[in-house]
Amino acid sequence: MRKFVKDRYFPFISFMFRSSHAFGFVEALVDTGSPFTVLSTTDAIRLRLPIKSMRKGEPCQLAGFTFFKAFLGNSSMTFRTDDGKSLAIQFNNMGVLIPTKLDKSQLEDVKHIPSIIGNDFLEQEKFALYVNPSKKVSYLEKIE
Amino acid sequence: MENETQTLEILDEDSKWVTENYEELRKYEGKVIAIKNKQIIDVSDTLENIMKKLEDKKENSAFLLIEAIPPKSVSFIL
Numbered sequence: 001m002r003k004f005v006k007d008r009y010f011p012f013i014s015f016m017f018r019s020s021h022a023f024g025f026v027e028a029l030v031d032t033g034s035p036f037t038v039l040s041t042t043d044a045i046r047l048r049l050p051i052k053s054m055r056k057g058e059p060c061q062l063a064g065f066t067f068f069k070a071f072l073g074n075s076s077m078t079f080r081t082d083d084g085k086s087l088a089i090q091f092n093n094m095g096v097l098i099p100t101k102l103d104k105s106q107l108e109d110v111k112h113i114p115s116i117i118g119n120d121f122l123e124q125e126k127f128a129l130y131v132n133p134s135k136k137v138s139y140l141e142k143i144e
Numbered sequence: 145m146e147n148e149t150q151t152l153e154i155l156d157e158d159s160k161w162v163t164e165n166y167e168e169l170r171k172y173e174g175k176v177i178a179i180k181n182k183q184i185i186d187v188s189d190t191l192e193n194i195m196k197k198l199e200d201k202k203e204n205s206a207f208l209l210i211e212a213i214p215p216k217s218v219s220f221i222l
Contacts, residue, residue: 010163014156016148024206025155042191042212046205078148080156086149104192111176111191111212136163 011131011138013117019075019094022047026077026115030129030138034118036060038069038095041107043115054098062097065110069095077121082139093120151207158182158209172213179209 010029017026017039024047026039044051054070061067075094079087097113099106122129127140161182162169169177176194178186185203188194191212198205 012159012163014152014159016152022206024204025152025209027155027159027209042210045191045195046208046210048206078152080149080152084149084153086152104190107192108190112214136160 010133010136011129012114013079013138013140016078017047017075017094018078019072021072022049028115028117030117030122030131030140032119032122032129034116035120036069036095036116037091037093037118037121038097038116039072040113040115041067041097041099041110042113044096044098045107049096051096051098052102054096055100055102057095057098059100060097063110063113065106065113066100067097067110068100070098071095079140089125091121091124093124154181155207155209162209162211169211169213170216173215174213176210176212178203178205179211 012027013030014025014027017024026043041051055068057068057070059066060069072094074092077089077091079089081087099110126143128143129138130141131138158179158181162179172187176188176191177184178194178198186194186197188197194210195205198208
């Protein structure tokens with residue numbers, strides 16, 4: 001899913017993220033081309049994660065930039081269901097995109113890269129993705 | 145948990161608002177904007193600056209939508 005809706009990435013899914021290091025709102029692009037689920041550098045900064053001490057992990061490339069994929073350990077993601085209730089999901093594979101160079105220039109360059117919900121999360125929870133860009137509608141559907 | 149769900153609903157609405165109004169928001173190209181309750185509460189040149197300004201305003205960035213608007217001349221494809 002790499003389509004744009006009027007130049008904005010789409011589809012986004014919102015959730016509350018909680019780990020031992022951070023708690024807050026995250027808006028993530030559902031990207032079925034990504035094997036991994038990661039928080040963006042911008043979201044890491046917004047959630048005040050200690051990114052300077054997180055420069056470790058498997059190197060990965062995204063949008064021409066090289067990152068460390070740091071792991072956050074035990075985390076939960078709380079979504080809003082269509083009937084207005086909350087659905088909390090334990091997800092222990094959340095990564096964080098930490099630029100290999102942490103200077104101001106690099107942080108500015110990667111600020112447009114969004115958080116991503118990848119196939120690891122969709123597979124774990126047996127979610128299917130519905131997306132209709134023309135109506136700007138997207139949601140995850142649990143497949144029993 | 146109920147408060148968390150309500151907060152998520154409000155922020156989800158902000159996210160939809162950004163998508164629906166993205167053409168209008170392109171006037172902030174190259175800037176970083178902070179959105180709260182479907183209103184732009186701050187505009188800065190850099191992420192670092194907006195974080196400082198939000199802190200000065202006692203706003204918790206973890207519960208705000210912060211959007212970096214790319215320059216019109218640049219397209220981002222992941």
